Amino acid sequence: MSKVIKLKKGLDINLKGKAELALTEASGIAEAEISIKPSDFPCMKPALKVKEGDKVKAGSVLFTDKYRPEICFCSPVSGTVAEIRRAERRRITDIVVKGDGASEYEKFDTVNVNSKDAAKELLLKSGVWPYLRQRPFNIIADPQSEFKAVYVSTFDSAPLAPDYQFILKDQVAEFQAGVDILGKIAPVYLGLDAKVKDNIFAGVKCKEINSFDGPHPAGNAGVQISHIIPVNKGENVIVVNPQDVAIIGRLVKNGIYDAKKTVVIAGSKVNKPQYIKTIANISVAPLISGNIDADNARIISGNVLTGTKIDEKGFLGFYDNAITVIPEGNYYDFFGWALPGFKKFSVSRTFFSWLTPKKQYDLDTNMHGEERAYVVTGTYEKLLPMDILPLQLIKAILAENIELMEDLGIYEVAEEDFALCEFADTSKTEIQAIIRKGLDLMVAESR
């Protein structure tokens, strides 16, 4: 069964700095530093299993989740635990491993993984389980839960996002292997980009494949799920990124945690936007040094709408497949709100940039205004292709009204689904942070 679902709501932001479809191999990744950042995992508290100076292999456990100790977080490289960085109140910010270039792997037994429990156990101990995130709450899937589906959106519609048709074109077999083992946990659903001809994922064997046609956020798993298998109260769906499915596939095929991945380096501050073959959680310095204009630049792990701000010595986020570099917007704009604005991108047509809809924009990080009360209505609704009342849900979260949040569909949403609402918000509030707060409240309520 396959449907093409047309989505009208949303927005494609045409940014400068799109990467060419050509692959570079990053040099020296086996010796690079990597770091797993606990902050990538909401509602998780790390329980360290290593100390500084310990030798680890790729696949060795670095820490587990205090709340759900069966979830392991493993090193993607072999090397030495170089540093455990802490912030105020000894909160762990980074667990840094320095690669030794030896590429030694922990071996996992992958034969006879036939049952659901065996599959769960393999994914848990090998450190790939954290790639499985669940709706509701957008946290790491709870191994104790029953799931009604595993959902993989095979495309990313965000601005300057990586093209998985290109990245995974030689890894369809690994992808299939990943889908197969995930299928033991729950039926696997794929979401395809309807605009792509000869889709490499079209032949993947799974429960159901549907296509989506429309602007961003059509590629968001949460948006697609809401049209195919909406999450009701008490139900759980696993969401996995396609490149992470391939990593899981390699685990099944080769018995090792092989976290190689291809990331896109893009944005207007990148000299030569490109795809780089590298490894998960790596320090971004070797990937971007020499290739970006670092003067007053915002380096983002992830895309411009949902990514995390990092510095030149930062690390690629656990779920990120892109590094985006754009200009900082720390300037005063003289009468910026009053001038015609032929070059200023806006969803509304109050700026005359509507005359040039096809133009590529070089957007910076300026807020373009100050935080205000919620006055304007109807903007969010045009950017969220789900049966959700966005403004009402946001207000319910701000009021910490758990029952109303539940009624208004908090179980179906993730921060990223509201990224465009935040982008276009006239009141300049941090909507994704508000949604996260709501999800955290719900998790706290359910624990």
Add this chain to the structure above:
Amino acid sequence: MKALRKYLDKIKPNFQEGGKFSKLKSTFGAFESFFFVPDKVTTKGAHIRDNMDMKRNMTAVIIALLPALFFGMWNTGSFHYQSLGENPGFWSEFFYGLGQVFPIIVVSYVSGLFLEFLFAQIRKEEVNEGFLVTGLLIPMIVPVDVPLWMVAVATMFAVLIGKEVFGGTGMNIVNPALLARAFLFFAYPSKMSGDKVWIAGMGDPETKIVDGFSGATPLADLANTGSTHYSIADQFFGFIPGAIGETSTLCILIGAVILIWTGVASWKIMISGVAGLLLTGLLINAVGSSYDISSLKDASEIARVNYLNTPFWQHLILGGFAFGIVFMATDPVTAAQTETGKWIYGFLIGAMVLLVRVINPAFPEGVMLAILFGNICAPLIDHIIIRQNIKRRLKRAKTN
């Protein structure tokens, strides 16, 4: 502009916490961000942001109001000289009107912004831009002869009771500009209705009005006599007496196009408002045509039936309907906030306008009351729409 930036940076510390003018922090912030969009950058979430902000939003509304405002100024002068039997030419008429209208605008802004700045400082918030529109709407919906002190009192009443007591911008239940008008209407009815208030200078007994000149609005004519001497074209283009900004349907339409094209105001409210008025109008026409006029003897009864039979579409260009549905009903804070709710809300207002105008003999004009009624019903409408969304979700959960 660099010099201005330098100067602002130099004096800024005085207005921060601990500075000698820290009590004026919000005021300084308002002026600073008036000249410069701040250098504040994003930290997480969406790293890029739309250029649109509240200032831009409100500016778009003000630009949309300008055609009607300028027309209103000219019209004020035009009718003033007509009442004297003079014809001094376009520019004299315009400048006379400017001289009459401008003080009302100044009083409205000064009295309202004073309270806005005061409350922003008390709450330690930034000054919200909402009053920029309210402050211009108030002068445009009052008769030109209204005493300035009444404008000041009404504006302060509306800002205080209509907005600040509910928590400020974004929290108010009814449209503050309409509340100011309603306050004037019920507190000082002699200055807000009748045949004399719409023409500048006509209320003054010293003024020598030419014989046969009446300052009554066509809507009042129709309500009282069942007919008016103003042509349809006069009513559409706005060559009629009325509140300062409401007379020209054409200029308001230009504003409506700006609002809809820029996406600032809801076209759904405007369209459903017009639909509500037209459908109710058809119903009223049907009632009117069921009377046999030749069998009626009482002149006032004949006038009533004639009023019932006023073509339904004519109500679109009469009185304040166009202005109200384009600029007042679409205020996003007081309108329904759900997209489906906006259809119901607009329709309700359109229908209520005609019911008050035609069925209720106490008020010749129903727009103000209809929109206030709509404002009060909006949360209820939203509640129903939200409940439906919740029910859909629950039903889906059960069928699975």
